[in-house]
Amino acid sequence: MNNIYDVIILGAGSVGTPAALFMAQQGQKVLVIDPAPSVGQGSNKAAIGGIRATHSDPAKIRLCLRSLAIFSTWEAQYGDDIEWVKGGYAYPVYGQREEQILKDLLVTQKSYGLNIRWCDRDEMLREIPDLNPEGLIGGTFSPDDGSASPMLSAHAFWKAAVAAGAEFRFQEAPTAILTEGGKVTGVRTNKGEYGARVVVNAAGPWAREVSALAGVDVPVTPDLHEAAITEPVARFLEPMVVDIRPAPGSANYYFYQHKTGQVIFCITPAPQIWGRDRAETSDFLPMVARRMVELMPRLANIRVRRTWRGMYPMTPDGSPIVGWAGAVEGFLQAVGMCGQGYMLGPGVGELLARMVAGTVTPEDEEVLRILSPERAFAGMERLK
Amino acid sequence: MSNYRIDQHPILPNAKREAVPFYWQGQHLVALEGETISSALFANGVRTFGHHHKDGAPQGIFCANGQCAQCLVLADGMPVKSCMELVRPNMRVAPADGLPELPKVPVAAAPSLPETTPELEFPVLIIGGGPSGLAAAAQLGRLGIRVLLIDDKHRLGGKLVLQTHRFFGSVDAVWAGTRGIDIATKLEQQVREQPTVEIWTNSTAVAVFSDHKVGILKDGHNYILVKPQVLLVATGAREKNLLFKGNTLPGVYGAGAFQTLVNRDLVRPSERLFIVGGGNVGLIGGYHALQAGIDVVGLVEAARECGGYKVHKDKLVRMGVPIYTSHTILSANGTDSVESVTIARVDEKFRPIPGTEQTFACDTILIAVGLDPVNEFYLKAREFGMTVFASGDAEEIAEASAAIFSGKITGLEIAKALGYEAGEVPEDWYRMSEVLKSRPGANYAEKAPEWEEGVFPVFHCTQEIPCNPCTGACPQGLIRIDKSDIRQVPAFSQIGANGKGCGGCEKCVTTCPGLAITMVDYRKDPAFPEVSVSYEFLKDNLRVGDIVTVLDTHGHELGEVPVTAVRALKANDRTIAVRLKAPAAIAKQIAGIRVQQPETTSAMEQVVMRTSDDTIICRCGRVTAGEIRQLIRAGYRDINQIKVVTRSTMGACSGKNCGPLIMRIFREEGIAMGDVVQNVSRPLFVEIPLGVFAGVGVGNGEGDDHE
Helix, strand or coil: CCCEEEEEEECCCCCHHHHHHHHHHCCCCEEEEECCCCCCCCCHHHCCCEECCCCCCHHHHHHHHHHHHHHHHHHHHHCCCCCCECCCEEEEECCHHHHHHHHHHHHHHHHCCCCCEEEEHHHHHHHCCCCCCCCCCEEEEECCCEECCHHHHHHHHHHHHHHCCCEEEECCCEEEEEEECCEEEEEEECCCEEEEEEEEECCHHHHHHHHHCCCCCCCCEEEEEEEEEEEECCCCCCCEEEECCCECEEEEEEEEECCCCEEEEEEEEECCCECCCCCCCCCHHHHHHHHHHHHCHHHHHCEEEEEEEEEEEECCCCCCEEEECCCCECEEEEECCCCCHHHHHHHHHHHHHHHHHCCCCHHHHHHHHHCCCCCCCCCCCCCC | CCCCECCCCCCCCCCCCCEEEEEECCEEEEEECCCEHHHHHHHCCCCCCEECCCCCCEECCCCCCCCCCCCEEEECCEEEECCCCECCCCEEEEEEECCCCCCCCCHHHCCCCCCCCCEEEEEEEEECCCHHHHHHHHHHHHCCCCEEEECCCCCCCHHHHHCCCECCECHHHHCCCCEHHHHHHHHHHHHHCCCCEEEECCCEEEEECCCCCEEEEECCCEEEEEEEEEEEECCCEEECCCCCECCCCCCEEEHHHHHHHHHHCCECCCCEEEEECCCHHHHHHHHHHHHCCCEEEEEEECCCCCCCCHHHHHHHHHCCCCEEECEEEEEEECCCCCCEEEEEEECCCCCECCCCCEEEECCEEEECCCEEECCHHHHHHHHCCCEEEECHHHCCCCCHHHHHHHHHHHHHHHHHHCCCCCCCCCHHHHHHHHHHHCCCCCECCCCCCCCCCCEEEEECCCECCCECHHHHHCCCCCEECCCCCCCCCCEECCECCCCCECCCCCHHHHHCCCCCEEEEECCCCCCCCEEEEEECCCHHHCCCCCEEEEECCCCCEEEEEEEEEEECCHHHCCCEEEEEECCHHHHCCCCEECCCCHHHHCCCCCCCCCCCCCCEEECCCCEEHHHHHHHHHCCCCEHHHHHHHHCCCCCCCCCCCHHHHHHHHHHHCCCCHHHCECCCCCCCCCCEEHHHHHCCCCCCCCCCCCC
16 A cells, blocks of 8 residues: 555654654655644754754763764765854853863763863863953863754755655644554544554654654653844854853853854753743843853844744753653654754664664663653753 | 036935045045945945855845845945945945955953843834824824834935925825925924924834834944834835846846935936836836936836826826836846846737847846835734734835825824724725825826917826826816815816916916926917926026927927926926927927937847846845746745755845745746745844844944944
C-alpha cells in the first residue's frame, strides 16, 4: 500500500527534518507530517543560529559534536550554503560568581575533550576587541563552536531528505496515533491515515499534545524568548557572546554576528514567560539593548531590523527527552530540546536513525540513559 | 559641480537659506540649511550614492521617505539614511559601497544607561499628520479630547506639503480650489489651536506591540512607549512598484520621492523625465515637473485610457507632453544611473508587441502605477485586539480631499468609541465621503456655447469628477453644479437670477483646479476675440506680443496666436490669466498654451535595450524576479519559505516593496491566491539603532550633535 511507511515523523522542524534525512539515507520509508505550510515554520525559524558543543552534560556534548560536524561540512557535502561560520563561543566574565560557574564547568567540559579554554582579560579583548574593558575579568572561549542559518539549514535538510526519498505532508495535522495491542500502527490526520511501525514525536513546543495522541504524557512545556536581528554591517565580531549575569527581567542574553553581517540577539527572561503567545512585546528591545550596549558600546549604532518571539520547549530538568516511550511500543520521543533543537537536531537525528535501525552504539546507550523519558527529572542543567 | 536647484518657481516661495558646507568623497560642496543629505547631493548633481554589497549594483534614492535603505551613505563615519538625515556643517559624506563599517565608540564616551524606557498614556494616538490625521485631530481637539499626534517628517501636512496644485473636491467640505500646500497650513492651524492636541514631528512609529504599546522614535533619537486607549492609523499610502529590466537603477523612483525633491526641497533632480502611469499621481507629477522647469519626455499608461482625471491628462497633453496609452516600459537603460527608457505598445492582454519599441533619452523615470495603504500598524493593532481605526489612504486609497473628510468622520467615531457625547456622524457626511472617494465617471463630448457674441466661459471639463470650485467663483452665479452630487459637469446659464450675464471677470478661469475653463470675449473684435487661459508657470516666460502655439482640449495644435495680456493678480493666488487674440474659428476650441516644444519629446533614432535581465523584486536583498519565479515553478507556495531561500521581504524595508511584487509573480504564474501562504510580518517597520532602545541614542563622538 502507498500509505504504509517504516517511520512517521511528526514535526518538520529542527529535529524531525534531519531525522527524516538520515533515516531515508538508511533506506527507511519515511513520512514527515507537519501542520505548517513548509519546513521549519514552527520553532526552527525562531532560533537564532548558535551551534555549540560546549555544554555541561555528556549527552548534549556528544550530540552537538556530531551536529557541529554535520553543519560545518554541509556545504562541502551537499552544496547548499547554510551560512556556517566557525566563530566560537565566548562567555565574558565581569563578576566572581560567573567566574566560579564557568571555571567549574571548564573542568567537566575539558574532561569530555572539548576545545575550550579560560582567557584572561587581555586574551578576551583580543577575541572580542569591542567588549567593554571596564571590570572585565576574562572568560571562556571555545573556538570550534559556531553559527549557521536555522532556516537555510532546515531548507537544506528538507531538500536532501526529499532527494533521499522521504515524503513530507505539510498543512496536515495529526489527530490520532494509532496503536494495536500497545504497539504503534500508524497516524491519523485531518486528511488521511498512514501506517507505520515507528512514530517519532518531533513536535517541539507541541510535543505534549502530540504525545497525548498516543496516550503518553511527556513533561514538555514551552516558555517564550524574544529575539531580534539588525541591519548587516561589515564583519566586526567573531564569536557568539554569552553574558550569564542575571539582571532584573533577564537571566542571560547572547548575540553574534551572522555570516550576512547582521547581529542576532536573544534574551532569557527571568522569571520565565510560559505559554505560546508569540506576539512581540514592548519590554524586550529596551531591556536587551541596555545590556548589550553596556557590554559592547559600539552596538549602540547598529539598527535593529526585526524582532520576534519563539518558544523553548522546556523539560523539568532542562535536558532533552530522547528515547522510546515505555508504554507504547514503537513510539519514539525526540522532544524537550529546551531551546537547543537547532544545534541538537542533526546529532539527535542521526541517533534516532540508529535507534530505528537498531544500530545504537554503547556511547548512544549512555546518551539515551541521560535523556531517557523515564528518568527522574531531578537535576538542573547548569548552562542552559 | 552644477547647480540643480530651483531658484524660481511659479508657485513655491524660495526663502533664503544659509549655505552649509559639506564634503562628498572629500570634495567640497554646499548644502542649504535644513536640507537632507540626499537633497543636498541631488542639488549638486550626485545621484548615485553607493553600491550594493551583494552585487555591486548602483544605489540611489528610492522612497525619499525613510522607509527603505537604498539611499544609505556614511555621514561622519555613521551609516545613515540620507533622505532623513540633515546636513551638518562640514559633514563628511561618503558613499556606502558594500557593507558599512559599524562605527567604533570610544568606551570612555559610552554614556550611562537609563533604568527604564519612558512610557506615556493618551486617550488617542494618531500616527500620521497628513490630511486625514490632521482632520481627525482637529475634530477630537474640538471635543476637548487629549490626543498625541505624531509624524515622521519635520513638518505637518503629509503629502499635502508637496501638492502645489489647486485641489478638487467640494468647496464647502474640503477647501476645493485651494492649493494642497495651503490646505496643509489651514489644517495644521486648526490642530495647533487645540490645547488638548500634543504634536510630535520628526517622530516615527516603529512598532505596535502585543501589550498595546506603540514604540516611537521621538525627535530621531529618543525611544518612547505610548499606550493609547484608541489608536488611529493615518499613515497614508506607499507607491506600488513595477518590474522591468533596470528597475532599480538610480534615477528610477516614485512620484512621491520626486515631489519631495522638487516641491519640498526645491531641487531639480532631473533634466529629462519620463513617467510610467497615467493615474492622477503620474499626471500631476508631470505637471509639477514642467512647473519646475524639467522636460517631460513622455508618459506611458498600459490601459487604453489614463485612469486619472481627464482634466489632469488634458492639461499635460496640451502643454506638449505625449501620452502613450496602451504602452508599457520595457527597460531602464544606463550603467550607473538612468540614461534612457525603452517602451513598447501592448496588446489587449498587456503583452508588449515586438517591433513597437521606442527609446527616449531621459535621466529619470518616475513610477506612478498606483498606491497601496500603509496599513502594517493597523493590521498589527487589530491582531493584538486594540481599539484601532484607519483613515485616509491607510484605510482606502483616494484623493487627499477624501482623506480630509475621512479623518473628520473618523475623529467623531473615535470620540464615540471613547464614550464622549459627540452626537451621531451626520448621514450626509458619509455620502460626501463616498462622493469624494469616487473614481472618474462618464465623459461627455465637449460642447461650447453656439453663440459668438459678448463674453462667456468655455468648459473644457467634460468628465464627472467630484469638484465644484467654479460654482463659487462666478460673481453672477452663472455656473451650477448640483450640491447633492458635485460629480456633475458644470452647467452655464447665459443670464443669472439677478438678470445679469457674464461680465468677463476671469474668476472661473483662474479658479478651476483642472485649468479647464477658458473665457472668450467677442466684445472688442468678433472676428478676433480674446481668449483667456490660465497659466501656472513663471510670469516672465510670457510677454505681451509673444506668439504662442495654442492647442485644443486633446492637445491638437490649433495655430499660433499673439499674447495680448499677462495678468498675475494677487487674488488669483499664483494662477496667471493669459489673454490671447485668436481667430473666431478656433477661439472656443483653445484650451491652453504649449509650454514644451515637440523636439523635446522625440524618440531616439535607435532602440536601446538593457541586456542584463536584472528585474529586481527585492531591492534590499537584490533578489531577481527570475529567482522567485524559479521557486514558484519548483512548487514553493509558502512565502515564508521563499523568504528563507532568497531573503526577500527580510531587508531594510521589511517587505514593504517586494511583498506585493511576489504576489504579482504568483498571479503571473497562474497560481490560485488561495494556495499561496502569506509570510508572517514582524516589526520593526522602520529600523532604529540599538542605542536608541537602550536610551543612550547614537553617535561615535565625531561631528555628533544628537544629544
